[in-house]
Amino acid sequence: MADFHEQVDVWCRVSVDVGIAKMVEYLNSLPGVYTHASCQGGKTYGPHVTAWWPNELDAKIRSEFEVDESRPGWAYLYPREPRVEKT
Secondary structure, three states, rough: OOOOOOOOOOOOOOOOHHHHHHHHHHHHOOOOEEEEEEEEEEEOOEEEEEOOOOOHHHHHHHHEHHHHHHHHOEEEEEEEEOOOOOO
């Protein structure tokens, strides 16, 4: 049987795409939200962040972002503002 140790949250510096940085920063400012990965998007897909959040933030997250829960334990979050294609 594995030993479990008390854990604490720590802040760390990560590099993210410029086009998604504000969304990642905002999500990480919400208590209990954990972001896993992000991308500002490309020609075939839009900007997104993968994240997990506590139940008490569920209504807030769903009101602010498009949510794709195609994976157990976390979801893709997409900004609600229209996507602007690069030319």
